[in-house]
Amino acid sequence: MIGNKCKCCGSRYIRQGFLGQRKFPDLGSADPLSCSFVQTPYMAAFLYRLSFLSALAIAAHGVTPPTAIAELAEATTAEPTPTVAQATTPPATTPTTTPAPGPVKEVVPDANLLKELQANPNPFQLPNQPNQVKTEALQPLTLEQALNLARLNNPQIQVRQLQVQQRQAALRGTEAALYPTLGLQGTAGYQQNGTRLNVTEGTPTQPTGSSLFTTLGESSIRATLNLNYTIFDFVRGAQLAASRDQVTQAELDLEAALEDLQLTVSEAYYRLQNADQLVRIARESVVASERSLKDAEALFRAGVGTQFDVLRQQVQLAQDQQNLVDSIGNQDKARRALVQALNLPQNVNVLTADPVELAAPWNLSLDESIVLAFQNRPELEREVLQRNISYNQAQAARGQVLPQLGLQASYGVNGAINSNLRSGSQALTFPSPTLTNTSSYNYSIGLVLNVPLFDGGLANANAQQQELNGQIAEQNFVLTRNQIRTDVETAFYDLQTNLANIGTTRKAVEQAREALRLARLRFQAGVGTQTEVIDSQRDLTRAEANALNAITAYNLALARIKRAVSNVNNLARAGG
Structure with missing residues (x-):
């Protein structure tokens, strides 16, 4: 079909055959190869199509084609005489540098x-650099x-x-309520009282105007051992x-x-x-x-x-x-x-x-x-x-208003040192000073029943x-x-x-x-x-x-x- 126009010389040509060869009927006796568009591109197109047929044949036998076709075309088109296709600069390509993560x-x-x-x-240590x-x-x-x-x-x-x-830890605290509590209480101290006696109407032995100072002192020590134990209630088990x-x-x-x-x-x-x-x-x-x-x-x-x-x-x-x-x-x-x-x-x-x-x-x-x-x-x-x-805690809450039976016991010892000191103008006429000490003990044991009567509906x-x-x-x-x-x-x-x-x-x-x-x-x-x-x-x-x-x-x-x-x-x- 005539109607295709050469991009280089403007001559009409006809594409013939499977490979698409160009025939220039309008050039007459002119050498068709004088057209720069027909020179190297024609051979490149021929090689492209030939390489395609070769690649199909190679692929049919399970062999990978050896060389990229683009490289073969570039080697073929490396001629000193420029062509129109070679002179036309293709659009600038996007940079092909592939991004990669930083060096690690x-x-x-x-x-x-x-x-x-x-x-x-240390969970509280924070980086600062x-x-x-x-x-x-x-x-x-x-x-x-x-x-x-x-x-x-x-x-x-x-x-x-x-x-x-x-x-x-909370369980161990709850289990502790099953055991009795034992405590020791002790006190130690000293107290002193002083009195003064003035004679306003005297006797031969205690003349008028004489006086007497009396000082009473006491040093004491007390110790008590207390035992408390809840025998039965409706709270601890729940x-x-x-x-x-x-x-x-x-x-x-x-x-x-x-x-x-x-x-x-x-x-x-x-x-x-x-x-x-x-x-x-x-x-x-x-x-x-x-x-x-x-x-x-x-x-x-x-x-x-x-x-x-x-x-x-x-x-x-x-x-x-x-x-x-x-x-x-x-x-x-x-x-x-x-x-x-x-x-x-x-x-x-x-x-x-x-x-x-x-x-x-x-x-x-x-x-x-x-x-x-x-x-x-x-x-x-x-x-x-x-x-x-939840149900056990509900039972424990109701147990707060139910009777509780407990045991209490105590044992104590007391000791004291008493002193009676006298002084004054007629001190010698009175009895001599005294120094005494005393000791005692006591104990108790009993049952305690606690029956709550009213808590306002809290339990x-x-x-x-x-x-x-x-x-x-x-x-x-x-x-x-x-x-x-x-x-x-x-x-x-x-x-x-x-x-x-x-x-x-x-x-x-x-x-x-x-x-x-x-x-x-x-x-x-x-x-x-x-x-x-x-x-x-x-x-x-x-x-x-x-x-x-x-x-x-x-x-x-x-x-x-x-x-x-x-x-x-x-x-x-x-x-x-």
């Missing part, structure tokens, strides 16, 4: 890993190591452990039962916190694995876009491509680079989330040492998982204990309040039971769904990779379009991300069903 120092874990990464024993919070080291950790570190370092676990000790249940309740809270921590760390670890692989996929996508852009520019310089194809590939490369930047940012946030869950030192960052792979399968059926969760979950037992605690109000708390605990038990079943079913269905998706996504990755390879060959041979390459590249990136997300989602669902069932680490039939 990887630390190989050793036998003292748990000791080295333990949290600071920038270098104290700068993360210069990346510490590789397996999931098992991360779980062990979390159990040692996590402050929430330490709080739960302290609460258990607190409840145990209080003791409530305190014992509170200790068990605190232990169950610790167990639930450990299960929650295991889920939190597992999720953070799997998400970091996912973020690491998404960064890898994004980098590979950038490399693929750079390669496609290189091919598009080579075709454009050879005159068989268009500026539009180059621009589209530049846009695709920019999008892939932006996706890589976002992926690296998400990776950094995932690392810090895991570090926070582990409560590691301020200058430590982490790497996942475990490969991304399917965790052990879950071999329990849905019905078995639900029944096992009802048996294992500490939250259910905690609500039962809360109900018992009954407190009892009703605790009984209502017991009823609330019963309803919380029902809510917790239903939530546990929902958690198990949700995690189980997610587990099945993601397990089925893993096979589908893996197959999709293989198909997308092959489709991209063929799209590149078609484009490089001139029989395909840049749109096919871009779409195939997007499909491959999406397929790889979907395959990765399916594995991560399966592992997350497995971690959640373990938490929903609880205490599955020792089960022979359960995974992990």
